[in-house]
Amino acid sequence: MMFSHTFAGLVIGSIFIQTTLAGYVLSEDFTKDAFFGNFTPFTEDDPTNGFVKYLDYTDAIKQGLMASVSNFAGANYMGVDNTSQPTTGRPSMRITSTKTYNKGLFIADIAHMPVGCGTWPAFWLIGPNWPAGGEVDILEGVNLQSSNQMTVHTNAGCEISNTGMTGTVNTTNCDVNAPNQAKNAGCAVLSKSTNNFGAGFNSIGGGVYATEWTSDAISIWFFPRSGIPSDITSLAPNPSGWGMPLAKFAGSCNIDQHFQNMNMVFDTTFCGQWAGADHVWAASNCSSMTSTCNAHVQLMPSAFTEAYWLVNGVRVYQQGQAGTRKRGVSADW
Numbered sequence: 001m002m003f004s005h006t007f008a009g010l011v012i013g014s015i016f017i018q019t020t021l022a023g024y025v026l027s028e029d030f031t032k033d034a035f036f037g038n039f040t041p042f043t044e045d046d047p048t049n050g051f052v053k054y055l056d057y058t059d060a061i062k063q064g065l066m067a068s069v070s071n072f073a074g075a076n077y078m079g080v081d082n083t084s085q086p087t088t089g090r091p092s093m094r095i096t097s098t099k100t101y102n103k104g105l106f107i108a109d110i111a112h113m114p115v116g117c118g119t120w121p122a123f124w125l126i127g128p129n130w131p132a133g134g135e136v137d138i139l140e141g142v143n144l145q146s147s148n149q150m151t152v153h154t155n156a157g158c159e160i161s162n163t164g165m166t167g168t169v170n171t172t173n174c175d176v177n178a179p180n181q182a183k184n185a186g187c188a189v190l191s192k193s194t195n196n197f198g199a200g201f202n203s204i205g206g207g208v209y210a211t212e213w214t215s216d217a218i219s220i221w222f223f224p225r226s227g228i229p230s231d232i233t234s235l236a237p238n239p240s241g242w243g244m245p246l247a248k249f250a251g252s253c254n255i256d257q258h259f260q261n262m263n264m265v266f267d268t269t270f271c272g273q274w275a276g277a278d279h280v281w282a283a284s285n286c287s288s289m290t291s292t293c294n295a296h297v298q299l300m301p302s303a304f305t306e307a308y309w310l311v312n313g314v315r316v317y318q319q320g321q322a323g324t325r326k327r328g329v330s331a332d333w
């Protein structure tokens with residue numbers, strides 16, 4: 001009697017382990033009309049000095065900057081003002097997830113992203129007490145940039161190696177005060193592809209950015225609309241089958257120490273510290289229109305008709321516990 005009970009316990013134990021190894025379990029499903037309600041509008045001055053005025057949800061809806069579901073085939077629209085000539089910053093949106101995260105797999109399906117001279121759109125993660133809690137810029141760039149730049153910002157003691165990714169490491173030290181890098185350059189990975197950012201991204205209906213954050217690495221993949229892996233659409237994502245990521249932040253860096261309690265953020269700002277920096281604006285082919293970025297953003301509302309996000313949704317997965325995994329549910333963005 002005693003002996004057989006023990007045996008039964010061992011069998012149950014091994015089933016538990018197999019199920020745990022089976023991987024990621026859907027934790028949050030911020031899709032369709034469950035998107036905006038799980039984010040909070042940020043309405044303060046832009047910390048990056050952009051020529052922008054961030055609206056709350058009430059004003060954003062009133063001014064036509066925010067809409068969801070029915071008008072856009074299920075996607076969540078976040079636009080910018082395209083009619084006025086504001087003197088104190090163009091109306092736009094920045095939203096922060098109400099939940100904070102420690103590790104996980106973040107799957108964002110985006111159908112359209114802001115593009116154009118003066119724009120600086122980003123989808124990113126940020127922790128508290130910047131840069132102590134870390135920052136991961138998943139999808140980011142400025143002006144007429146044609147490929148995505150992925151960047152991590154930390155305090156001292158985090159450097160990455162140039163291996164295991166298809167992108168090119170441009171700067172290796174994630175410390176915002178790294179001595180041999182521009183202030184706040186962070187560790188940046190440049191992609192060579194022209195379908196993962198801006199006009200090229202929009203021309204293929206966008207796709208899926210997947211970001212895996214473990215204790216070993218923070219890795220970012222992009223899948224164009226026509227090449228989204230079936231394990232993502234079936235809500236059972238397994239990054240081990242996705243091939244090399246676009247960017248992999250790993251190396252001489254204690255990930256658990258440098259990245260904590262991060263929120264997801266979507267925003268569209270204008271000009272400011274990156275898009276509006278004199279040398280960046282001058283090199284962007286935008287400067288033929290106006291000598292400064294701010295002048296362009298203030299005076300040319302009609303240049304911002306493509307400066308909108310269409311986000312189908314974001315799903316967050318965590319490593320599974322036995323019995324909690326959902327099966328047989330198909331993704332319906």
Ligand SMILES: *[C@@H]1O[C@H](CO)[C@@H](O)[C@H](O)[C@H]1NC(C)=O
Nearest residue numbers: 149170171181182185188190
């Ligand atoms: C790459 O890094 C260098 C500094 O090392 C910087 O001048 C340059 O702007 C970076 N390139 C891009 C595309 O960010």
Ligand SMILES: *[C@@H]1O[C@H](CO)[C@@H](O)[C@H](O)[C@H]1NC(C)=O
Nearest residue numbers: 143144145146283284285286
């Ligand atoms: C600016 O335009 C020139 C000529 O069309 C092109 O070769 C160059 O790549 C453009 N630069 C940027 C940053 O788009």
Ligand SMILES: *[C@@H]1O[C@H](CO)[C@@H](O)[C@H](O)[C@H]1NC(C)=O
Nearest residue numbers: 063064065079080081082305
């Ligand atoms: C201008 O912005 C409004 C509100 O965001 C949007 O509904 C409209 O479609 C935009 N106009 C164009 C031409 O894109």
